Amino acid sequence: MGPMLTYDLMETARVTNQWLGATAQAIGAYPATGLMANPALQWIAAWGEVTERSFGRMIMKPDWGIPSIVGDDGRDHVVSIERVVTRPFGDLIRFRVLGRPEKPRRVLAVAPMSGHYATLLRSTIVSLLPDCEVWVTDWHNARDIPVSAGKFDVDDYTLYLADFIEELGPDINVVAVCQPVPLALAATAYLAEKEPSAQPATLTLIGGPVDPDAKATDVTDFGRRVTMGQLEHMVIQRVGFKSAGAGRMVYPGLLQLASFISMNLEMHTDAFTQQIFRVAKGEAGDHDRHNKFYDEYLAVMDMTGEFYLSTVERIFKRRDIARNAFSVNGTPVDISKITDVAVHVVEGEEDDISAPGQCLAALDLLTGLPDEKKAAHLEPGAGHYGIFAGRSWRENIRPLVLDFIDEQAGRSGSRKPANDEKAPQRRRPKPVVEKGATPV
Structure with missing residues (x-):
């Protein structure tokens, strides 16, 4: 039961961040916020848009998109x-x-x-x-x-x-x-x-x-450094209650993604910071270079x-x-x-x-x-x-x-x-x- 609860805890964190992003984006969309000259509101809305998109993509299988x-x-x-x-x-x-x-x-x-x-x-x-x-x-x-x-x-x-x-x-x-x-x-x-x-x-x-x-x-x-026992203890979890594979032992995609990002944390942090500023200034596009790359990079699957x-x-x-x-x-x-x-x-x-x-x-x-x-x-x-x-x-x-x-x-x-x-x-x-x- 422990590995299953850990899996669901990660999914809960993902959904929470997606919800926070959507909420921040919605707050910035109210017409009344246009009456306020504080640029912090535009920044919050931009943060929300980037955050909602990023955490939402983590459970979506990308389309092939070859028309x-x-x-x-x-x-x-x-x-x-x-x-x-x-x-x-x-x-x-x-x-x-x-x-x-x-x-x-x-x-x-x-x-x-x-x-x-x-x-x-x-x-x-x-x-x-x-x-x-x-x-x-x-x-x-x-x-x-x-x-x-x-x-x-x-x-x-x-x-x-x-x-x-x-x-x-x-x-x-x-x-x-x-x-x-x-x-x-x-x-x-x-x-x-x-x-x-x-x-x-x-x-x-x-x-x-x-x-x-x-x-x-x-x-x-x-x-070489990690034993098989340590590896199994660290990364293997059971799929949570929400999915068809509930109970299956997996190396979760979210855990893999955390490992991918940690290898180049500074580069990814800078990329997302710059994207938030581009969105706030109205310079970002739905299929710009950042979104095109991260829509694929963040879409992970369990092994x-x-x-x-x-x-x-x-x-x-x-x-x-x-x-x-x-x-x-x-x-x-x-x-x-x-x-x-x-x-x-x-x-x-x-x-x-x-x-x-x-x-x-x-x-x-x-x-x-x-x-x-x-x-x-x-x-x-x-x-x-x-x-x-x-x-x-x-x-x-x-x-x-x-x-x-x-x-x-x-x-x-x-x-x-x-x-x-x-x-x-x-x-x-x-x-x-x-x-x-x-x-x-």
């Missing part, structure tokens, strides 16, 4: 979202661009299950849609899943990925971002042994912790407790993937069984979440894969977000990913960066596996 894509014919083509596979903990959805011929490139984007919804990849999806047919893993909020649906840990996550890949066929190109990188690798190895004909055509791994010990970050340091704990224990502490000792429901998964799937590793030089080397470790594990099917790229100056959704992704990494897909399919690459001389070059496996290697 249309411009086709090769110069016309806008409406994008419809279709559910291809529906499961209790996550669906496989497709973004179908209506009224255009199907593109030869077929991409499955594997979204992280790390506190935010799959909509975190919205800009990534939008950038791929003009040139690809795109599917994405749409993970569900654990607080909305009844206890009767059972457990969901890293084994189940891996099996979900394997099923989604098998559903889409052997010409699918998997692009995994951040947290699912090691499990996408494991799912491919699982298929290599169980159903070789269902393996994907290519596997692109972007900034994920295949070997967390390759280079330390605050994330890996935390995993099942068993998924979070098994990820920490098996990926970070025991390093099951890095040691090629991973298993799915007791069945060993041998990464060296991958012999036909071309693998492309992408890292950011300034990534402080999954540091350079952590994702690159995948190439060492692929002992059965020929060198010509391996590639790696280190993006200079890029942070974690930039390698899949920022400027680095748009200008350099996305073209490289599409060219890699085309090369493996026997098509000539046609998406090189505009200024190829200044573009970071792709690194081949032999030089990059060695420490201190530089791009060639």
